[in-house]
Amino acid sequence: MAKRIEASNVSSYYGSFKAIDNVSMTVEPKTITALIGPSGCGKSTFLRSINRMHEVLPNARIEGRLTIDDQNIYDPDVDITAVRRMIGMVFQRPNPFPTMSIYENAVAGLKLNGVKKKSLLDDAAEKSLRSANLWDEVKDRLDRPGAGLSGGQQQRLCIARTIAVEPQVVLMDEPCSALDPISTLAIEDLMFKLKDRFTIIIVTHNMQQAARVSDKTGFFSIDKTGEPGRLIEYADTQKIFSNPSQKKTEDYITGRFG
């Protein structure tokens, strides 16, 4: 239920602008990997390159090689929708479908994949909402609008929606940036729980969060605006936060911790 992601020499472009340059890293199954770095250094771009959401934008393209368990994600013969089903994504801002109820949101991915049987959908809705630590809060109002929940609940609903299709890898782009500390902790707990089943890659600006949840950490940086972002250091989280091998990493981390 979890797969290895391997990036070699990945560069991503927006038109002629190169946003990230030559990123290589391997993410092991059933681990949590945190990506940190200053704003604009290409963390989101890299994350979106992994599930081919990058190319949704006009003129966006990538170079290099990305594989999931040795299958090339960018193979011209590969079905893009299959890639995205295998590699789910949670966005920075909670984005439940505004026209759907909580229940419909939770099973939206399954319906898209042709699951029609009510009992299957019911089970999946309950299971994914439980996994997302949301079930107890919403079980009595599953038919209410998903957008009527609080921000933290909406984000957990989006997580439920993502994991309901049982992906192999879950990408999270600053999933807690709009949330209060309690919701943040709830989502961090959730990540620990989900780690048994999924490979998780999370972008975060919160250094403590990276230190708390992740097994490995990648530090991206950028020399100056207009330059592409680069992966400066990628190692065990422990090592990055206690004894980074790069001066830039140390500056960034200590700068933040003061």
Place this chain on the structure above:
Amino acid sequence: MGDYPSRSVNSTAGHLGVTPRHAQGAGSGVSPSAYEEPPIGGGGALPKKSRFSLETGFRGLSTAAGAMVLVIIVAIAVFLISKAIPAIQADSENFLTYNRWSPNEATPAFGIAVLALGTVLTSLIALVVAVPIALGIALFLTHYAPRRLATPLGFVIDLLAAVPSVVFGLWGRDLFQQPVRDFSVWLNHYFGWLPIFGGEGPFGQSLMLGGLVLAIMVLPIVTSLSREVFQQTPGMNEEAALALGATKWEMIRTAVLPYGKPGVIAAVMLGLGRALGETIALALTLGITWEISFNLIQTGGNSIAANIANSFNEANDTGRGALIASGLVLFAITLIVNMTARAIIYRRREFRDSAA
């Protein structure tokens, strides 16, 4: 609204054109209130709220505007009804069911049945044909066409909306009639067993021709409004659907169409409004007969608005009253349609209101 010219005066010559009373009401930069000196955040005692402020002025203005609309509507309604009632009382036949229109005779005999049926059928044909095409074009423009193509194409469609209806009417009568006649013959040949496509002919100036011309007139309205609606779908919802593994069409079905539904319904209603009220294009393209018939392709058909245009000139007093009464029926039809649409839009309202 009559007060607005002062805006242009303001923009060129300060508040020269504003009367003293206005100057106090609208402020014009110099506040008459107790906020006398900076700092803006205040310093001393809490100032009194001003009695005559911009706020009061605007509230009065907008209340007046709202009241004016009501007054105008009531005045029009009273006028129309007062004209219509004597005519209907003079009618020697049932106004709702009779199928002739002779209100100018010594014993007036007229009924709305044929006209109302024609109005409804032509509008239905127009919507059935135009709405799917319009939605298709709108989706193509917003989600499939490259921008280089979408912008000029959208412009051309907006241009189509600006063509006066008499042009469509003449075009429909003189050029479009032949293809529609051929199409009608074909329909009659293969689908003649359906009553709506039956009959012996002649074909041509039929409800079908009128409806298709209306469809072309309705198309740009529905297209350009739907396009705007579809463009407003939040990008993050589209991405959410794509990230779940949706194809483009599935994404449109999951995120774009449900989100745009109320807007599309509104667009269709505006289109329907135009179709129901269309006068000259139908006066030129329909066969103008007085049979109650659901046949769409035989020469014939009539509509409320077309009949008003055709008969107004030679109408006497009762005749004009009768036409006004038919206009009220058209108004009632439009109202029912609009209220139904609103009911549909409001039904899932909470889902939209809570959408951030």
